Amino acid sequence: MQSGLLRLLGTGPREAARQAAVLLTVAGLLALLGILNDRTHADRLIAVALCDAGTALAGFLLPWNRMGRFSPAWLGLAAFAVLGLSTWSFGGVSTGTGPFLVLLYSWAGLHFPRWILMLYLAPATVAFMLPLILTGQPQAVVGSAVILMPVALTVALLIEAQARHLRDDRERLARIEEWRAGMVSTLAHDVRAPLSTVRGVLEELQDSPGFTAHDQRMVAAALRQTARIARLADGLLDLHRIDSSGHLKLDREEYPAGTLVKDALQYVRADADIRTEIPPGLTIRVDKQRFEQILLNLMTNALRYGAPPIVVRVARDGAYDRLEVRDHGPGIPDELRTRLFGQFAAGGKQGVGLGLWIVRQLAEAHGGRAVAEARDPGVAMVVTFPLNQTP
Template sequence: MASFRTTASRKGDTLRAAHQAGLLFLLSAVLSLVATTTIPDRQDPLLLLAATDLAVAVVIFLLPWHRWPAGTTAALAVVAWTVIGGSTWAIGGIGSGAGSGAFFVLAFAWLGLHHSRRIILANAPVAASAYFVALVLSDATRQSLMGTVVVISFAVSIGLIIEGRVRRLKAAREVIAEEQRWRAALMATLAHDVRSPLTTIHGVLEIIGEDADLPAHLQPLVAAAARQTSRLATLASTLLDLERVEGGKLVLDWQDVDLEELSHQVVELLGSTGLSIDVESGLTVCADPARLQQMVVNLVTNAQRHGEPPVVIGARSLGDGVEISVRDHGPGVPVVDRPRLFQRLNRTDDNPESVGLGLWIVRLLAQAHGGDVVHRPADPGSTFVITLPGRSLLTPAPPHELLDSLSRGNHSYR
């Protein structure tokens, strides 16, 4: 899975580098056309240069860069030096400073964004030669010829500075990615190791609870302990589900789920204090019942932890799907925290019970069902809403698309 994401990222980088180069050639074409109005005596070479820039830009946008290895776009630099040199000649050396010189800086900045220091340095003498020859052909002054050293040195320096910054940012990103992989592996290992003893404990508690000689005052305690061990086992299974998503192996057990019955199961699991149900009778949805229950449990737990009672579990038909909501009547989510509500392992407060996984898991599972979850401010409190499609509209997201979407930070979780 990591290999897939790395390959896709490299292809995307190559495509972005090519398209940025194409935009630079388009800019050169536009400026060449503008120059025809200010330098009428050089109109013909400027028109030829504009046509060349435009043709190169079109070719760049049409070529299948995503099929080629990273670094292929470095060849565009040679084309750039030729075109910029032609521009310098076309305007008779007049633009050696603000015109062509600026494009040399832009081109080396582009190299710094997408290519290595070695490639930047290798292009320096080629760019200098193209610039120098163009100035000679345009009968530039000796002072302009000497300015080649200054312009190219400045452009190369800009490219090297940008390359250094990009290299450090990439290294920092790799460190963060490695930490995330380590955390994910740690969670999966812990979940796997914890699930077996929890299953044993749950079985023992059920046997104790069925003992007729168990004192009456201990029966609710044993039942509560059994419910909570079951909940922990479900959480462990959910963490293992995340590992399956990363491996592209998440499989949902599709069934028709009665949402009223599911809501009562959640209330029984978490305790009825401060909880109420507002669900259309007979409303069903096609989903994985265990994972749908986990989503609602996470939302209710979040509401109990961060909001105030009453916490209302609701559900209604949308015609082409269903909407499941959990609302609390607390102070609500501060505006500053909303953009990062659903970020993995990111806590929006100092609550020691919050680890920053609950709502991240909710959206991950909702999207695996072809739906989503959003936060809606209420007055007072907050409402979190899961939207799931009807059976005829089910289009579960492929695991790799799910993971890529989340890793880009397009969604927020708490």
């Protein structure tokens, strides 16, 4: 329902016109069904159905997006005229046309400002009241119809106020998202130039004569962390690409699972209590850089919010390879565990931010998933990678 004539959801002129067309189509079908109860006025009811159908076709087929923001309001005037014809065709019985009047006003409240709703009041009143007067309805019936008009207007005004509030919120969020995306992209790009300079200086120092073994280890550690910062910058760019296009291109190959984990853990502080459980000879088909990014994000989360020891497991589980990072901390409440991997998820002391959301995106890019499983004690962050993956 997102393309062609069936695109109904939205707030633009085209969507407003098509929603009105749906209401008119239903009204036309009801007019045809009314023939079963009132065959004496079959010709009138057929005329009502044809008017509904013609107005509905206009709602579906005309290029409303090129005709102005509020152009579908003309459909409302046509619908009020057909409503009056329908009331007259049913001999002044407004049992069905009264609710349709409220529906039309509700539709108008979703799409048009208050001034259009106020302008509708006169033609809507004439369309609804005139057939009752012409068919000689009792004063009580006409009086009840008078009450219906302010009710319909009030409902429409309430809907208009709520719709306007939601549109304002959506525009504000769109501006915030645009600013955030621009900031992320700029930060990721701007950090690369000074980082390249730092890396070049460190590499020259590493080759300098007279450095002690301790100096060499310090420079090597600084180079590893510089490489990690570069990968973090790449991760921010990945975030921007995922937000923009909804997908991420991966370079997957077969790697020894033990080597992958060992290479990634060299970026974790040396004094951390980390244990690994990986079957010898196990291989895993992943994008090496993204796998490392997943593992480091999970390790960062475990070290920050959990308690030692941190256990890293990789195992084959049916059609999946399974990476598990488990801590032995206080655990995470059930209500928070279900939303841990959401973007900017937060939960007070146990709050987590963007890292786990990136983990989920990278897992899904591999065709797997990321979940948090309760342990006693602690929690296990689990990422799966399917064995049968298309390149």
